[in-house]
Amino acid sequence: MKKIGSLFLSLLMVISLLAGCANGQTASPSSVAASSSMMQPDAQDETAQTQAPKHIFYFIGDGMGLSHRQLAEVFARYKTGDENHVLTMNAMPVTTNITTHNSNTLVTDSAAAGTAMATGQKTQTGVIGMNEDGTETYKSISEALREKGMGIGLITTVSITHATPAAFGAHTANRNDEAAIAEQYLANEWDFLAGGGFNYFADTTEGGKREEGDSLLDDFENAGYTIDLDLESFTQTDFSAVEKYLGLYEPKYLTEVITQRNGTKVSPELSEIVQAGIDVLGQNEEGFFMMVEGGYIDGASHNNDTAATLHEVLAFEEAVQVAVDFYNQYPEDTLILVTADHETGGLSLGYNAYTLDLERLDTIKVAYEREIDVFLQAGDVDGYRAAMQQHYGIEVSDEDMEKILTGIENFDITGLLADAGFTDPAIVAEYEGMRHMLGISGHISSYLLAEETRIGWGSQTHTSEPVPLTVLGVEGERFATCRDNTDIPKTLAEIMGVAIG
Numbered sequence: 001m002k003k004i005g006s007l008f009l010s011l012l013m014v015i016s017l018l019a020g021c022a023n024g025q026t027a028s029p030s031s032v033a034a035s036s037s038m039m040q041p042d043a044q045d046e047t048a049q050t051q052a053p054k055h056i057f058y059f060i061g062d063g064m065g066l067s068h069r070q071l072a073e074v075f076a077r078y079k080t081g082d083e084n085h086v087l088t089m090n091a092m093p094v095t096t097n098i099t100t101h102n103s104n105t106l107v108t109d110s111a112a113a114g115t116a117m118a119t120g121q122k123t124q125t126g127v128i129g130m131n132e133d134g135t136e137t138y139k140s141i142s143e144a145l146r147e148k149g150m151g152i153g154l155i156t157t158v159s160i161t162h163a164t165p166a167a168f169g170a171h172t173a174n175r176n177d178e179a180a181i182a183e184q185y186l187a188n189e190w191d192f193l194a195g196g197g198f199n200y201f202a203d204t205t206e207g208g209k210r211e212e213g214d215s216l217l218d219d220f221e222n223a224g225y226t227i228d229l230d231l232e233s234f235t236q237t238d239f240s241a242v243e244k245y246l247g248l249y250e251p252k253y254l255t256e257v258i259t260q261r262n263g264t265k266v267s268p269e270l271s272e273i274v275q276a277g278i279d280v281l282g283q284n285e286e287g288f289f290m291m292v293e294g295g296y297i298d299g300a301s302h303n304n305d306t307a308a309t310l311h312e313v314l315a316f317e318e319a320v321q322v323a324v325d326f327y328n329q330y331p332e333d334t335l336i337l338v339t340a341d342h343e344t345g346g347l348s349l350g351y352n353a354y355t356l357d358l359e360r361l362d363t364i365k366v367a368y369e370r371e372i373d374v375f376l377q378a379g380d381v382d383g384y385r386a387a388m389q390q391h392y393g394i395e396v397s398d399e400d401m402e403k404i405l406t407g408i409e410n411f412d413i414t415g416l417l418a419d420a421g422f423t424d425p426a427i428v429a430e431y432e433g434m435r436h437m438l439g440i441s442g443h444i445s446s447y448l449l450a451e452e453t454r455i456g457w458g459s460q461t462h463t464s465e466p467v468p469l470t471v472l473g474v475e476g477e478r479f480a481t482c483r484d485n486t487d488i489p490k491t492l493a494e495i496m497g498v499a500i501g
């Protein structure tokens, strides 16, 4: 009975999100219901002078589609026992859906989508902040707001030089040139940079990937940055005394939430980093713009790893809550946007079933990529089968094992990349290392579990499904008419009185 009730409420939630698309319909969630300031007096009159927000949070869940948000919500209901619980990010009064296509394909990547969401311009797969052939740069909303004197923060759970933050802080025709993106961050002196990606800032003698003598860490320090390279250092930093900040807590991605929460915490969580960002950027009298990415939602979804995906979305939700707490303190000055660059994985809640088994899902305590697929990547089939038994409680049959192995071997990565518009052999070689993430291993492994959880996946790459945009705060109603990802920065630029693109 509980499951049915919960799903019915979930269905209502989806309907209200979709219905909200047409008219910016107002929800009345408990967590934001108290905010009477949502109705700005000027909002109905387009000729009236607009009130520009002083504090802007732009949350981007990489790969976070409607089903991702829904999964986190029904799981939160299951855990709390509160069937009326609504995620803070789903409870915002303005809600719409945006298309995510790029200039050359219906299904985008994070570089082109990030460019659209930062500059209001479409470009092709792999390109960041530039036109398709990389001959022209597009001005981002972060650059435009910096010129107004606002503090700029870029925060993520993957490498800080990854495509989404890069779209707000750099320009390059090749998203994989993360060393160059790091150099541009230094040249731009963005106020608050935090996430993973130590490798692209440190040289080989420091344990990084830059050539010996080419480290950027001293340069950042000389430019006045406070630098944290691990959790301990982060914990000890007094952010209210920090002027400019660079946090690089791990070599590439931050360790997945599911792994950290069921084992040892090795990096700050997204919510903690957002709070640190507020402490630093909040000192700026002209206000701040903060882009916050839940980066590994995408990675976990590529792996069709339902449990890891779920916990990344829940941690992202907690980070949104930090911003909403800030909004509740400064409702006259704050604007919060929550959206995604695209959906990843074609997540389907209801795999040949009408109820989900969230209790079964809750038994999974590891990231598939780290604790299970790692054996396949090493060619250890027995190790993989033992790990599936240990962590998923699933016996992999000989037949399924055969399918997985031939699937990995036959996966046409060159064809997939060509379809996305990538033909450069160097890029193809680089993506070979992602064969498991983009191939069949996680897909079949997750389906063995889906028989029980009743949660399935349609793809190991991105999909073209429009993604939700929810908004809370000053001038939030203006976003109700957004239909495409380019509309978001354009609307923001209009509100702030700046030019982008």
Ligand SMILES: [Zn+2]
Pocket: 063, 110, 298, 299, 302, 344, 462
């Ligand atoms: Zn992706």
